[in-house]
Amino acid sequence: xxxxxxxxxxxxxxxxxxxxxxxxxxxxxxxxxxxxxxxxxxxxxxxxxxxxxxxxxxxxxxxxxxxxxxxxxxxxxxxxxxxxxxxxxxxxxxxxxxxxxxxxxxxxxxxxxxxxxxxxxxxxxxxxxxxxxxxxxxxxxxxxxxxxxxxxxxxxxxxxxxxxxxxxxxxxxxxxxxxxxxxxxx
Numbered sequence: 001x002x003x004x005x006x007x008x009x010x011x012x013x014x015x016x017x018x019x020x021x022x023x024x025x026x027x028x029x030x031x032x033x034x035x036x037x038x039x040x041x042x043x044x045x046x047x048x049x050x051x052x053x054x055x056x057x058x059x060x061x062x063x064x065x066x067x068x069x070x071x072x073x074x075x076x077x078x079x080x081x082x083x084x085x086x087x088x089x090x091x092x093x094x095x096x097x098x099x100x101x102x103x104x105x106x107x108x109x110x111x112x113x114x115x116x117x118x119x120x121x122x123x124x125x126x127x128x129x130x131x132x133x134x135x136x137x138x139x140x141x142x143x144x145x146x147x148x149x150x151x152x153x154x155x156x157x158x159x160x161x162x163x164x165x166x167x168x169x170x171x172x173x174x175x176x177x178x179x180x181x182x183x184x185x186x
Contacts (some may be wrong), residue, residue: 011075015067019148025064026133032060036083043087052087054181059086062151138180146173 006014006027014031017024040052063082067075139147142163149159150170160167 011079012067012069015064015075015079016069018064022133022136025136028064029057029060032079032083035080036060039083040087043091045091047091051182052090054178055086055090056083057181058147058151058178059083061147062086062153065148065152135181139177140173142169143173143177143180146170147177150174 006024009017009024009027011028011031014024014028018028019025036056037049037053040049040056043049044052059082060079063075063079066082067078069075136144142165145163146159149162150156154162156167156170159165159170163170
């Protein structure tokens with residue numbers, strides 16, 4: 001990582017920088033990866049945990065795109081809601097399973113294992129950073145723009161109009177981005 005000072009930033013500071021600073025995004029992703037995977041394993045059933053985790057990562061991107069610090073809400077709270085809602089949305093639309101019933105007092109953020117050696121923690125963070133840098137580099141500019149707008153809550157038609165592309169192109173870009181994420185997480 002080029003900027004080690006980012007590790008000392010709050011989630012709110014990182015979220016404010018993440019859309020224009022890929023390193024800030026990577027730090028946020030690394031911070032939330034363990035919690036997203038845990039949440040996906042808790043909600044999995046007929047849909048595999050890896051597929052739910054993929055949707056959780058898209059929910060995190062949505063949280064970054066839609067976060068407004070002026071609303072006086074912690075980023076971790078907002079991100080947890082976006083991540084969980086993204087996973088629940090997939091579960092609802094699967095038509096194969098009922099909505100999961102669970103404890104709504106889940107921790108917003110699960111801390112890292114303090115028994116782990118510092119060097120292994122640093123190595124893990126570096127590996128995740130490299131993983132996400134590689135993934136984002138694999139997205140075309142259109143795929144990246146469409147994903148960010150979609151995660152920000154824009155409808156297909158709005159995205160198509162703003163980017164001057166067809167609705168079908170928007171759908172195709174999102175499908176390609178999901179496939180790329182799925183290939184990287186398997």
